[in-house]
Amino acid sequence: MSLEEFFHMGGYAFYVWSSYGLTFFVLLMIFLKPMMSKKQVIKDLRTKYRQQERQTKEQNS
Amino acid sequence: METSLSRAFIALLKRDLQLAYRHRNELLNPLFFFILVVALFPLGTTPDKTLLMTMAPGVIWVAALLASMLSLDSLFRADYEDGTLEQILLSSHPLSVLVLAKIISHWLVTGFPMILLAPLLGIFMYLPTNGILTLMLTLVLGTPILSLVGAIGMALTVSLRRGGMLLSLLVLPLYIPVLIFSANAVDAHLADMAITGQIYILSSMLMLAITLAPVATSAALRISLE
Amino acid sequence: METSLSRAFIALLKRDLQLAYRHRNELLNPLFFFILVVALFPLGTTPDKTLLMTMAPGVIWVAALLASMLSLDSLFRADYEDGTLEQILLSSHPLSVLVLAKIISHWLVTGFPMILLAPLLGIFMYLPTNGILTLMLTLVLGTPILSLVGAIGMALTVSLRRGGMLLSLLVLPLYIPVLIFSANAVDAHLADMAITGQIYILSSMLMLAITLAPVATSAALRISLE
Amino acid sequence: MKLPAIVHKFSSPQNFYVMAGKLIPWLGWACLLFMISGLYYGLIEAPADYQQGESYRIMFIHVPSAWMSMFVYMVMAISGGIGLIWRIKLADVVASSSAPIGAAFTFLALATGSLWGKPMWGAWWVWDARLTSELILLFLYLGFIALQASIEDPRNAARAGAVLALVGVVNIPIIHYSVEWWSTLHQGPTVTKFDKPSIHISMLIPLLLMAVAFKFYYATSVLMRARNEVLLREQNSRWVKEVIANES
Amino acid sequence: MSESAPGLRIQNIACTRGYRELFTDLNLLLESGQILRVEGENGSGKTSLLRILAGLAQPESGDVLWNGLGIEHVDACYSHDLLYLGHKPGIKFELTPVENLCMFTSLFGTKSENGIEDALYQLGLYGFEDVPCSNLSAGQKRRVALAQLLMSKARLWILDEPYTSLDVAAIAFLESVFKKHVQNGGMLIITSHQPITVEGCLLKRLVLPSTVLEEVH
Amino acid sequence: MSESAPGLRIQNIACTRGYRELFTDLNLLLESGQILRVEGENGSGKTSLLRILAGLAQPESGDVLWNGLGIEHVDACYSHDLLYLGHKPGIKFELTPVENLCMFTSLFGTKSENGIEDALYQLGLYGFEDVPCSNLSAGQKRRVALAQLLMSKARLWILDEPYTSLDVAAIAFLESVFKKHVQNGGMLIITSHQPITVEGCLLKRLVLPSTVLEEVH
Numbered sequence A: 001m002s003l004e005e006f007f008h009m010g011g012y013a014f015y016v017w018s019s020y021g022l023t024f025f026v027l028l029m030i031f032l033k034p035m036m037s038k039k040q041v042i043k044d045l046r047t048k049y050r051q052q053e054r055q056t057k058e059q060n061s
Numbered sequence B, C: 001m002e003t004s005l006s007r008a009f010i011a012l013l014k015r016d017l018q019l020a021y022r023h024r025n026e027l028l029n030p031l032f033f034f035i036l037v038v039a040l041f042p043l044g045t046t047p048d049k050t051l052l053m054t055m056a057p058g059v060i061w062v063a064a065l066l067a068s069m070l071s072l073d074s075l076f077r078a079d080y081e082d083g084t085l086e087q088i089l090l091s092s093h094p095l096s097v098l099v100l101a102k103i104i105s106h107w108l109v110t111g112f113p114m115i116l117l118a119p120l121l122g123i124f125m126y127l128p129t130n131g132i133l134t135l136m137l138t139l140v141l142g143t144p145i146l147s148l149v150g151a152i153g154m155a156l157t158v159s160l161r162r163g164g165m166l167l168s169l170l171v172l173p174l175y176i177p178v179l180i181f182s183a184n185a186v187d188a189h190l191a192d193m194a195i196t197g198q199i200y201i202l203s204s205m206l207m208l209a210i211t212l213a214p215v216a217t218s219a220a221l222r223i224s225l226e
Numbered sequence D: 001m002k003l004p005a006i007v008h009k010f011s012s013p014q015n016f017y018v019m020a021g022k023l024i025p026w027l028g029w030a031c032l033l034f035m036i037s038g039l040y041y042g043l044i045e046a047p048a049d050y051q052q053g054e055s056y057r058i059m060f061i062h063v064p065s066a067w068m069s070m071f072v073y074m075v076m077a078i079s080g081g082i083g084l085i086w087r088i089k090l091a092d093v094v095a096s097s098s099a100p101i102g103a104a105f106t107f108l109a110l111a112t113g114s115l116w117g118k119p120m121w122g123a124w125w126v127w128d129a130r131l132t133s134e135l136i137l138l139f140l141y142l143g144f145i146a147l148q149a150s151i152e153d154p155r156n157a158a159r160a161g162a163v164l165a166l167v168g169v170v171n172i173p174i175i176h177y178s179v180e181w182w183s184t185l186h187q188g189p190t191v192t193k194f195d196k197p198s199i200h201i202s203m204l205i206p207l208l209l210m211a212v213a214f215k216f217y218y219a220t221s222v223l224m225r226a227r228n229e230v231l232l233r234e235q236n237s238r239w240v241k242e243v244i245a246n247e248s
Numbered sequence E, F: 001m002s003e004s005a006p007g008l009r010i011q012n013i014a015c016t017r018g019y020r021e022l023f024t025d026l027n028l029l030l031e032s033g034q035i036l037r038v039e040g041e042n043g044s045g046k047t048s049l050l051r052i053l054a055g056l057a058q059p060e061s062g063d064v065l066w067n068g069l070g071i072e073h074v075d076a077c078y079s080h081d082l083l084y085l086g087h088k089p090g091i092k093f094e095l096t097p098v099e100n101l102c103m104f105t106s107l108f109g110t111k112s113e114n115g116i117e118d119a120l121y122q123l124g125l126y127g128f129e130d131v132p133c134s135n136l137s138a139g140q141k142r143r144v145a146l147a148q149l150l151m152s153k154a155r156l157w158i159l160d161e162p163y164t165s166l167d168v169a170a171i172a173f174l175e176s177v178f179k180k181h182v183q184n185g186g187m188l189i190i191t192s193h194q195p196i197t198v199e200g201c202l203l204k205r206l207v208l209p210s211t212v213l214e215e216v217h
């Protein structure tokens, strides 16, 4: 099977490749989302803890 | 204990019907809505007789679905907002029984009149008599399911500020099986086919809903009020 | 004075959009409702291709009508309940302008996305491409009318506890002309007929609504809040 | 009903966080391995179908996605139920982390099915029972997500979602048996028949490889999401503070 | 003291709203004839605590025991012994005061339907029995809700800011009702930003977010 | 005194709710630096009167004049000079306190957007600026609404039971705000069932349903 034939998919190239492309795009997004949000969560929590510390310090003084 | 439970059940049913009667002009609203939605179709699509007849069972059932869903608001929303729902939760009677009383009153006020109105709409849409009778039969079995299942969705969204649209997203998918089997039964009868299968399925869905929905609804209410 | 009015206008518009964005999941709800209602029809009536195509414009427009109407609640209800509507009324700016800001944000949140979604539903209902284009054109002209006219009805019913159903009674009859001309335009285009007449009528209805509806709405609001 | 204490201990959020952190890389690599071999056999080794030509290769992603759409829903409903009854926080976390992944699989099943349907049936969409019930499944997922998103308190959100998910379970048998109950356009069971799969072995192998790869994919990404959720929900406990402090 | 002592026992309760921790490790015991007054700034968690005690919300951890049994147990009969009035009046605006109280008696199994008119008179709603509650003023609505107290047989009353919107006369009357209830062996948990004066009873004060109990006579 | 005297003049106002006459022939004049406290039992018509004065309801008969002009006249510029806070808090629960106040400033044309944070701090909402108001306690919600007072440039404030749900510290703070407002030439109309102590200002008392005005210093 030549490369051209492979990409041509017997005339169904559009349907086959767009479904594969769509699938891997969606799977990738679903996979990347928690990676990004993990950074966000850590950042948010860190600022929150800092705020809390400051507040307790203020109350004590 | 038994008698006091039945007393509470009846009192709650009576109160809800009384409230509905106090707003008797609003009582008619779901019915008008039901009629209006059906009436929109000949206007929006085509006045053609045979075409309307083919569409009739589906359109009437879709209108029933929407009317029933939109009237769900009266089931718990008002009680939630003025705090009486909290009191019902705190009552010493089993919540699912009290919830059933409210669902029954909802059905009496919305589902039941729709059954009575169905022949009129059937005539509007050129349904023959046997079609109308099957339509009414499916409504008798189906509208209680709508009230029961809708109650679960309403209970889940009652504490949300803009629950209305969310409610439809939760409830409509669950309504769809009722729609499919009911409309299908009427179509089948019009084509002179047996409809025992559909009626059987609708009945068992009704049984299932009666046993499970009050329990699910009361669980959902407890969560919503937390 | 002028600049402070436009500032208030923009601030109100921005606030409403912000509110919508804060509930961005709810933003999608009218759209889901729109899709779901359209999906109910093939399920309830028939999966037949030509029949569905005949029904398509009417069904999609009825769904748009209902989705727009049901989302009206977010226009004034929440503002009424938490007292901000009172504050808007007491503001020194002309009420009708502020009302227009709210209506525009309502349209941006519900009507506009429906236009974008129409092609998908068209495909669901087997509409050909030229039908889809006309459908979108009628939606562009028609959905603002729905928001404008709906605002009047909402303003009249905002202070009623169970206004939801009454609203539909007030508003649906006013929506019907929009439905008839729009669905008719699509049908005509599918039958290769001229549609300038319908488009002309829709445009003039839109002009009329833009000029009159804000005034009527603000009068209605003043009455409701008394 | 009481669960043995060991269950609670094992499902403690901290324990989970650590264990999941160790497990994720392994699952991820396994997913990649199965995926690559599945793609190799599916796209290159397997012969063209005598009826459908090359278009049938969509099957290797359509069918696993469709299976996953139902599988994830069941996982979601069961773990939601566990969280509701036994109040195990971890179960809630798994349920709410599963929903977006399940919705994505459902969307993929619909989209790839559509892309397959156009050349095969000549239409992007038909209103047949299986397609319709799959569409309903998508709406059930979206309803679940929307409901959870509009409830502020994470504990209440989890419990409300669980009730909804359990009520929606009735749809799953409808999807599966719809092809047998109604005569439809859609393919009947070919792989999942009990006696003998009516599919050629050269097509069966890549299909199963992809199916396993999708399972691993789900496991990886649900654990990743759940770890984030756990951090958020347990933010007042000491161990989370330590974790955040140690995180660079 | 044995675990099954009558009264309300709160063990190691912690409460979290959203992601904010309000209080932890709250312990207390309320017995017959005692009043617990929960105080604290706005937002300190009074309402949250009262809803937990009424069984309407679940604590993050810890238990609430009634007569030694967890309140979520069916056989604790907690709901028979409890009356809770929250921030919302809990009455139907469309119904008249009499109809509202009728509903209440059948929901909670209090027998005396003939006590309704009497209760309304005592709360100064003479002449308003048959007016829909929506046409009552803010304070009158609260009075209808409070009329429940006169007919209740519950031993434990949990009241969240019952003085809201009430005028001076109504507050004085209410305090006499509290006194009678407590002297008859009842218990009362109350929050209010206004002073409370019920004489001759053991008053426990809890000032949130501190969880230390103070006793005043 | 000429008709165009600055201030709020009430002429022969009568009010009827349903078929019940609440008061008739109410006359009064409120001038710069004065406080009017409306008292009365529950249901005596305080809220009804205040809504009439704010222009939200029409009296059965009589007129309300602002600087000598009927308040329904557009050129009376009444809405520029008025700030009304009713029983409902008038804030959006979905928005944060900061966003709520932003909205308020642009609606009423008060310039100082940078004063918002300051106002919130003063009302003890530090740390809650960015929490949606739905997650605030009853008293905290009222505090957000009351923060408007700190930014308002209106000369006439009409406040219906502003002390509802507020704790003691908040009430004390609020009274200092009233004092400053009145000493700067503002006017205040207020109802409350709790005592009000704003020292050094002319306090007029109106005890409904009587329509006789009493002056206290």
Ligand code: HEM
Pocket (backbone or CB within 6 Å): D059, D062, D063, D066, D067, D109, D110, D111, D112, D113, D114, D116, D117, D118, D120, D124, D125, D130, D131, D134, D135, D175, D176, D177, D186, D187, D188, D189, D190, D191, D192, D193
């Ligand atoms: C939008 C369109 C489609 C949707 C929503 C859809 C949905 C599904 C679902 C939900 C399943 C799993 C059923 C189960 O395991 O119980 C499935 C399986 C399958 N689909 Fe589709 N499908 C679509 C189009 C197609 C098309 C066009 C074809 C081929 C012509 C196809 C071929 C198959 C095959 C072969 C299976 C495996 C059957 C089995 O062994 O269970 N599908 N599809």
Ligand SMILES: Nc1ncnc2c1ncn2[C@@H]1O[C@H](COP(=O)(O)OP(=O)(O)OP(=O)(O)O)[C@@H](O)[C@H]1O
Pocket (backbone or CB within 6 Å): E134, E135, E136, E137, E138, E139, E140, E165, F017, F018, F020, F022, F040, F041, F042, F043, F044, F045, F046, F047, F048, F049
């Ligand atoms: N919407 C209404 N329709 C008819 N009558 C009403 C309405 N609202 C109130 N009333 C009546 O008007 C009278 C005065 O009500 P209003 O709310 O002005 O009292 P108030 O002095 O503010 O009382 P409170 O101290 O309880 O707030 C009451 O007797 C009440 O019955």
Ligand SMILES: Nc1ncnc2c1ncn2[C@@H]1O[C@H](COP(=O)(O)OP(=O)(O)OP(=O)(O)O)[C@@H](O)[C@H]1O
Pocket (backbone or CB within 6 Å): D152, D153, E017, E018, E022, E040, E041, E042, E043, E044, E045, E046, E047, E048, E049, F134, F135, F136, F137, F138, F139, F140, F165
């Ligand atoms: N629905 C909610 N979701 C999240 N947090 C909330 C919610 N309701 C209240 N809170 C938070 O919980 C805390 C306590 O609220 P609570 O209503 O118990 O206070 P409270 O002591 O009753 O105050 P108040 O005197 O103002 O009535 C507040 O800080 C508030 O921000």
Ligand SMILES: [Mg+2]
Pocket (backbone or CB within 6 Å): E046, E047, E048, E160, F137, F138, F139
């Ligand atoms: Mg409180």
Ligand SMILES: [Mg+2]
Pocket (backbone or CB within 6 Å): E137, E138, E139, F046, F047, F048, F160
């Ligand atoms: Mg009042």
